[in-house]
Amino acid sequence: MxxxxxxxxxxxxVTERFKKPQDSELEQLGIKIKRRINKYFKGSLAIRxxxxxxxxxxxxxxxxxxxxxxxxxxxxIHFVASPRxxxxxxxxxxxSRHMQTALLRTYAATPDPKWVVAVGDCAVCGGEFxxxxxxxxxxxxxxxxxxxxxxxxxxxxxxxxGLLGLMK
Amino acid sequence: MSNDVxxxxxxxxxxxxxxxxxxEVSGLPNMARWQISADYWQAFAEQAVQQSLRWVAGWAEQQxxxxxxxxxxxxxGQYLLLRTTVPAxxxxxxxxxxxxxxANRSERHTQDMFGVQFSGHPDNRRWLRHKAWKKxxxxxxxxxxxxxxxxxVAEPDLDYQFVKARGSGVYEIPVGPVHAxxxxxxxxxxxxVGETILNLEERFGYVHKGIEKTAEDKTPEQLLRLAGRVxxxxxxxxxxxxxxxxxxxxxxxxPLRAAFLRGILLERERIxxxxxxxxxxxxxxxxxxxxxxxxxxxxxxxRSHGKIFGHRLLMDCIVPGGVRFTLNEAVCESMQQEIVKLxxxxxxxxxxxxxxxxxxxxxxTAGYLSEKTAxxxxxxxxxxxxxxxxxxxxxxSPCAPYDQISFLxxxxxxxxxxxxxxxxxxxxxxxxxxxxxxxxQLPEGEEKGxxxxxxxxxxxxxxxxxxxxxxxxxxxxxxxxxxxxxxxxDPSVLNWPVLEKIVLNNIVPDFPVCNKSVNGSYSxxxx
Numbered sequence: 001m002x003x004x005x006x007x008x009x010x011x012x013x014v015t016e017r018f019k020k021p022q023d024s025e026l027e028q029l030g031i032k033i034k035r036r037i038n039k040y041f042k043g044s045l046a047i048r049x050x051x052x053x054x055x056x057x058x059x060x061x062x063x064x065x066x067x068x069x070x071x072x073x074x075x076x077i078h079f080v081a082s083p084r085x086x087x088x089x090x091x092x093x094x095x096s097r098h099m100q101t102a103l104l105r106t107y108a109a110t111p112d113p114k115w116v117v118a119v120g121d122c123a124v125c126g127g128e129f130x131x132x133x134x135x136x137x138x139x140x141x142x143x144x145x146x147x148x149x150x151x152x153x154x155x156x157x158x159x160x161x162g163l164l165g166l167m168k
Numbered sequence: 169m170s171n172d173v174x175x176x177x178x179x180x181x182x183x184x185x186x187x188x189x190x191x192e193v194s195g196l197p198n199m200a201r202w203q204i205s206a207d208y209w210q211a212f213a214e215q216a217v218q219q220s221l222r223w224v225a226g227w228a229e230q231q232x233x234x235x236x237x238x239x240x241x242x243x244x245g246q247y248l249l250l251r252t253t254v255p256a257x258x259x260x261x262x263x264x265x266x267x268x269x270x271a272n273r274s275e276r277h278t279q280d281m282f283g284v285q286f287s288g289h290p291d292n293r294r295w296l297r298h299k300a301w302k303k304x305x306x307x308x309x310x311x312x313x314x315x316x317x318x319x320x321v322a323e324p325d326l327d328y329q330f331v332k333a334r335g336s337g338v339y340e341i342p343v344g345p346v347h348a349x350x351x352x353x354x355x356x357x358x359x360x361v362g363e364t365i366l367n368l369e370e371r372f373g374y375v376h377k378g379i380e381k382t383a384e385d386k387t388p389e390q391l392l393r394l395a396g397r398v399x400x401x402x403x404x405x406x407x408x409x410x411x412x413x414x415x416x417x418x419x420x421x422x423p424l425r426a427a428f429l430r431g432i433l434l435e436r437e438r439i440x441x442x443x444x445x446x447x448x449x450x451x452x453x454x455x456x457x458x459x460x461x462x463x464x465x466x467x468x469x470x471r472s473h474g475k476i477f478g479h480r481l482l483m484d485c486i487v488p489g490g491v492r493f494t495l496n497e498a499v500c501e502s503m504q505q506e507i508v509k510l511x512x513x514x515x516x517x518x519x520x521x522x523x524x525x526x527x528x529x530x531x532x533t534a535g536y537l538s539e540k541t542a543x544x545x546x547x548x549x550x551x552x553x554x555x556x557x558x559x560x561x562x563x564x565s566p567c568a569p570y571d572q573i574s575f576l577x578x579x580x581x582x583x584x585x586x587x588x589x590x591x592x593x594x595x596x597x598x599x600x601x602x603x604x605x606x607x608x609q610l611p612e613g614e615e616k617g618x619x620x621x622x623x624x625x626x627x628x629x630x631x632x633x634x635x636x637x638x639x640x641x642x643x644x645x646x647x648x649x650x651x652x653x654x655x656x657x658d659p660s661v662l663n664w665p666v667l668e669k670i671v672l673n674n675i676v677p678d679f680p681v682c683n684k685s686v687n688g689s690y691s692x693x694x695x
Contacts, residue, residue, distance in 0.1 A: 003520040004457055010516075014464060049350040053375050055691045057400025057481055060444070062350050064470070067463035081348035096694075097300035097322035098374045099353055102345050104321065128397050133307055133316040134300055134378035153400070155480060 015071045020168055021161040030150045031162045038113055041087055042167045044076040048086035048110065052103050053135060054093030058120040058153040062090065070156050077163055083109040088166075091143075094122040094129045095136040107143045117147040117162065124148045176243055180219055184212070196629060197416055198565075199240075199247040206237070206252045210262035210288065213271075216241055221248070222546045222559075223268040225640040225657040228278045230310050235259055235284060239271070240629075240640060245564030247631065254284065256309075263289040270546040270662055281308040281380070296373040296694065298325035307381055314381050330369050333359035338366065341676065345374045349680075352690035356679075363675040368668045372694055379695040383654035388414050388488040388619065391651050395641070396483050398656050399692030404430075404437040405634025406641070406656055406692075407486040412567065413643035414488055416628030418620050425613040426490035427568035431606050433482050433491070435599040438635040439510075440469050440481075442592040442599075445687055449589050450521065452681035453530035461517050465510060472506060490616030500607045507600050518593060531586035535670045535682035538583060542666065549637020551663045551686055554591045555583035561633035573605050588685040621649045634659065636689065658692030 026033065037045070049062055065072045066079070080086050083106045095103055107116070118139040121127040126137030139145050149162035177200055184191055189211065192203040204212060216223075221241040229236045239250045254261055263286035265272040275286045276295035283306040286292065297303075300322040306312060333340075338361055345353035355371040383394055395410035396403040408430055415422060422430075447462025470480040477485050477493055485492055495503075521527060537547070542555035552559060560577040562570040578594035580587040622645040630641040637659030646652035667686045671679055 003516070003523065007461065007516050007520060008457065011461070011464070050346055051350075051352045051375070053377050053691075054352065055397040055400035056352055056689060057397070057403070057483070059350050059352065060401060060481065063444075064463070064467060067467050068460050069464065069467050079350060083346075093375070094377055096375050096377045097318060098298045098325070098376055099345065100300075100322045101324040102353065102374070106346055128394050129377045129379075129382060132314045132378045132382060133312070133318060134376050134381075152483065153481065155474070 014068050015074070016069055018160055018164065021165050026161060026165045029158050029161060030148075031158070031165060032148045033146070033162075033165050035115065035146045036168060037087070037115060037166050045088055045163070045167060046078060046080045046086045047088045047090050048080055048083045048106070049090045049092070050083075050103060050106055052091060052093045052099040052139070053096035053129070054120065054122060058092035058123075061153045061156055061159060062092070062119070064156040065159060070160060072160060072163070075164065075167070083107075084111065086110050086114070088115045088117055090117050090119055091139045092119045092123050094126050095139055095142045097134055097136060100136055100142055103139075103142055115146040115166065116143055117149060117166070118145045119149050119159065120154060121150055121152045124150045127152065176219065177246065177248065180215070183215065187211070187215075196249065196627070198631075199249055199629065201249040201251060203251045203253075206254050206261040209237070209252055210264055210267065212250060213239075213264035213267040217267050219243065223264070223270040224546070224638070225642070225655075225661075226264075226271055226274040226278065227642060227655040227657075228282045228284055228308070229644065229653045230256065230282065230308070233257070235282060237261060237278070237284065238642070239264060242565075245559075247565065247629075249629070259284040260287055261285075262287050265289050265291075268546070269544060269665065273665065274661065280306070282306050283309065293329060296376050298373055299323035307378065312381075314378065314384075328371060330357045330371070331367060333366055337361050354690045358676060358679075360676055363677065365671050365674055365676055365679070368671050368679075370664060370668060372664070372690060375691050375694040377694075379656075380654060383651050385646070386651045386654075387649055388651075391643075391654060392486065392488065393484060395654070395656060396486075398695070399658055399660070399689040400481060400483075401441055401689065402437070402634045402636060402639070402658070402692065403481055403483045404433045404486065405632050405636075405639050406658075407484075408434060409630035409632040409634075409639045409641035409656065410643065410654070411486055411488055412630030412632065413628040413641045414622070414630075414645075416630070417626040417643055417645050418622035418628075420489055420617055420620055422490050422568075422617050423614040424568060424611050426615050426617065428606050428610050429491045429493070429495065429615060430486060431569040432495075432603060432610075433477070433485055434632070434634070435603045435606070436469070436473065437482055438599045439596050439603075440466055440473070441635040442596045443469060445684065446589060446592055446596075449531070449585065449681060449684050450527060452684050453527065455521075455524065455527050458517070458521055458527075465513060469510070472503070476503070487616060489619045490614065492616075494615050495610070500610065504604060504607055507604055511597075511600055514593075514596070528586070530678075530681070531584070531589060533584050534678050535585040535588075535674055535685055536583050537666060537670050539581065541669050542583070545666045545669070546662050547666045548659045548662050549634075550588055550591045550595060551666060552637065553578060554580045554587040556581045559638075561631055561638050565631060567631075569606060573602060573609070575602055585681055585685040625652075636660065636687070637663065656692070656695070658689055660688035660690075660693045664688045664693060
């Protein structure tokens with residue numbers, strides 16, 4: 001136990017500071033925000049991550065948001081286990097046709113008001129896979145999208161800026 | 169060693185001939201290719217299993233009005249490609265799945281994608297196909313267009329016949345495809361009594377996005393972008409395997425420096441993933457200290473990827489004939505220092521894990537996989553090696569740079585979650601050592617060789633030990649530098665079925681940690 005505390009103390013706080021991004025900065029990152037979140041949600045955002053066909057690269061970077069460097073919980077952003085608890089669906093991957101109904105149902109299960117964030121090139125425009133017999137391509141081909149965060153995969157920094165931009 | 173190796177193939181061949189099985193022998197540069205008649209497909213498997221050959225991969229390919237059916241076996245690091253031909257209008261052959269459980273889903277994959285019937289298959293329910301395309305349509309047949317007409321909303325797959333368990337107190341838990349965590353989609357169907365798992369059945373195919381079909385007609389550069397996205401966490405391993413296959417088909421030898429640089433990428437990818445997994449396994453039993461420390465170390469490691477190679481996950485760093493970047497001495501030196509630093513941190517953190525009794529209580533004996541089951545299912549990578557399967561492509565069938573650097577392959581016999589955790593630790597240590605030696609021995613020279621357009625019909629295979637285990641990739645070229653067939657076999661294909669056995673008699677709440685200890689890729693499996 002002593003070793004554990006010693007290491008924790010020695011490591012200290014590595015969490016980095018993030019400023020609310022300016023519109024020009026978001027534009028530079030290619031992040032498009034169509035709607036801002038209702039002011040009542042700005043201090044607390046419950047996110048349900050939905051992978052509908054990603055290669056799992058985007059998941060790795062979304063995971064990184066919870067590491068001690070980014071620690072998104074301090075902004076009131078937390079990941080929840082059910083769409084019924086969520087304000088935001090964070091959708092990754094081109095929508096595989098086998099996940100199409102699951103995505104529609106997840107969207108329907110999310111209570112209003114709700115927002116959809118398409119994360120990664122595949123979710124934004126279909127990416128490497130595009131539209132084919134097994135893939136519907138971009139998320140907006142299946143459900144309405146409010147924010148797009150491109151990148152293959154987007155870095156955790158881009159993801160945070162996109163989410164903070166939405167909450168501004 | 170080499171005598172022993174050629175011996176088993178020679179003996180096996182003699183035995184087959186004594187059984188009057190006609191075998192047409194030819195070869196690819198790094199493996200024998202035996203062509204047999206479809207009638208003997210199953211008989212071959214029966215002999216192969218007696219000779220303790222491991223089943224590696226299976227796939228089909230259409231050429232005009234016939235299908236090539238392929239299966240690859242391995243023993244002592246020597247691979248064998250078995251092939252047969254069946255006519256497209258009567259595509260039927262005996263199944264190998266009754267003999268090799270590992271061939272089960274692979275044959276169902278071929279059945280769904282090509283319409284090939286495997287007679288005597290123990291379980292011929294559809295596998296990859298849900299309802300997005302019709303029953304008698306086969307996406308990998310040539311007449312099937314990639315933009316085949318689809319329903320506006322694909323029908324959900326509701327009538328798949330799961331195995332049922334009946335009896336008083338038995339209940340069923342359906343999980344997925346949308347899971348509670350930040351993970352890929354798949355469906356798990358549990359039968360449980362109280363908290364104990366009686367049976368688990370996996371149902372996959374949710375992330376099938378047509379990778380094999382999309383690959384057709386791509387150029388080598390385009391194929392690499394796709395191969396790098398078969399499974400995002402194994403982007404280096406899959407790119408290298410695809411590249412190796414294409415280079416073999418084209419007869420291109422890469423410069424030694426390029427091989428070393430690829431090795432550096434591969435070992436860095438291995439360490440990044442192992443760091444993430446060690447933390448995540450501990451997190452699944454509520455030990456947040458390890459999760460925070462290891463996710464911090466992983467983040468630092470990924471940041472150097474971004475700085476040195478221009479991509480945090482190392483995507484698109486490998487190109488046909490070599491690599492896309494160079495390393496100067498200053499960068500090599502900084503990487504050496506980074507290795508020393510990481511090693512020091514691990515030496516501080518790991519004793520805290522080792523001495524933690526609550527962690528021990530949850531991980532030891534949980535999710536046991538016996539050596540016998542691991543061998544029967546042909547488990548690879550750390551899952552196999554934690555259950556006594558002593559195989560590593562880097563040692564047993566090495567390509568450059570691994571043929572120039574000897575190293576110890578970690579092996580455990582305990583087969584539980586703890587074993588699969590600690591083998592990741594050992595593999596990270598050996599990867600760090602390998603990395604140091606590759607950086608020290610990095611030869612001078614070119615980073616990229618010259619690409620040659622491969623002749624039509626030329627084929628090649630790539631075999632790479634990714635962080636999850638052995639990746640086997642097959643490529644055939646069409647005319648004009650275009651791809652005719654691409655089949656990447658992710659290690660998850662072999663390890664997913666093992667998870668169904670691992671969780672038996674464990675409690676339902678331990679499923680997440682058992683699952684994480686295997687950490688299969690859904691995307692790499694579904695293609």
